[in-house]
Amino acid sequence: MAVGEEKAKNKRGVLGWLDPYHYNAERWAYFFQRVTGVAILLYVLGHLGDTSFFVGGPTGTGPSPSAWEFIGSIFENSFGHLILILVVLVLFFHGVNGVRLILAEFGLILRKPSAIEYPYRPKGLGFGQKVLIYVAIAIAVAAATWAFLVLFEGMG
Amino acid sequence: MRESRLMLVQYATAVAAVALVSVHLIMQGVIYPYATAISFNNILSIYKNGFYAIFLEALLVVVLVHGFNGVRIILNELRQTKPWTAWVDAVTVLAIVVAVAYGTRTVILAVFGGGPV
Numbered sequence: 001m002a003v004g005e006e007k008a009k010n011k012r013g014v015l016g017w018l019d020p021y022h023y024n025a026e027r028w029a030y031f032f033q034r035v036t037g038v039a040i041l042l043y044v045l046g047h048l049g050d051t052s053f054f055v056g057g058p059t060g061t062g063p064s065p066s067a068w069e070f071i072g073s074i075f076e077n078s079f080g081h082l083i084l085i086l087v088v089l090v091l092f093f094h095g096v097n098g099v100r101l102i103l104a105e106f107g108l109i110l111r112k113p114s115a116i117e118y119p120y121r122p123k124g125l126g127f128g129q130k131v132l133i134y135v136a137i138a139i140a141v142a143a144a145t146w147a148f149l150v151l152f153e154g155m156g
Numbered sequence: 157m158r159e160s161r162l163m164l165v166q167y168a169t170a171v172a173a174v175a176l177v178s179v180h181l182i183m184q185g186v187i188y189p190y191a192t193a194i195s196f197n198n199i200l201s202i203y204k205n206g207f208y209a210i211f212l213e214a215l216l217v218v219v220l221v222h223g224f225n226g227v228r229i230i231l232n233e234l235r236q237t238k239p240w241t242a243w244v245d246a247v248t249v250l251a252i253v254v255a256v257a258y259g260t261r262t263v264i265l266a267v268f269g270g271g272p273v
Binding site for chain 2: 034037038040041044045048051052054055056060061062063065068069072076088091095098099102105146147150151154
């Protein structure tokens with residue numbers, strides 16, 4: 001492969017994340033860690049906006065039941081609750097998978113390095129990390145199920 | 157600040173966010189039923205509790221620093237030129253300041269603002 005082609009291949013930016021060719025579980029976990037992180041930040045910014053209606057919104061001056069009731073009438077419905085369940089799903093995946101990444105960063109769950117050999121097939125990161133990825137998915141699904149029961153079935 | 161320090165900030169805020177968000181979620185659907193948790197009077201009593209107001213402010217700062225620093229890391233991975241990095245870093249700081257200021261305004265008005273209107 002020519003130098004220019006190699007450079008182009010490695011500079012696909014965000015589009016490179018979306019190419020699932022040669023993806024393994026760890027690569028998908030990397031992809032979803034980024035996507036869920038951005039999604040959660042967007043939700044947090046929206047949440048900053050909607051909670052500000054507790055004090056009357058951007059021009060408010062103090063606690064306002066009418067403004068709070070207004071914002072509740074927009075978001076407290078089945079669609080809003082569905083969004084909250086999705087937020088819980090991605091939040092828990094991001095959190096647990098993030099703990100895995102921190103453990104890996106400090107070398108606690110890395111396996112021994114091995115020689116890099118042609119044709120450079122992607123290698124797994126080891127049993128512990130794969131288990132933690134699946135644990136993150138399981139906890140996220142369990143938390144989303146709990147959120148569903150709280151929001152739609154009145155549990156809690 | 158050096159990039160290695162900023163990554164430590166990212167990990168420290170991540171750990172703090174896991175703890176603080178967990179407590180926040182428990183308050184929303186475990187300790188109180190959800191309908192009670194989001195009722196006006198319940199939220200007002202929570203804000204008026206100084207400890208929980210400080211907790212919410214800490215949650216605000218930790219989550220926003222972690223979130224915007226995360227986006228900064230992603231953007232700096234896409235391009236590594238000095239002007240790009242400088243702009244991304246500057247916009248990140250500005251975004252954190254603006255968002256924290258807006259959220260802090262909500263907390264302050266909820267705690268110290270006039271009576272319900």
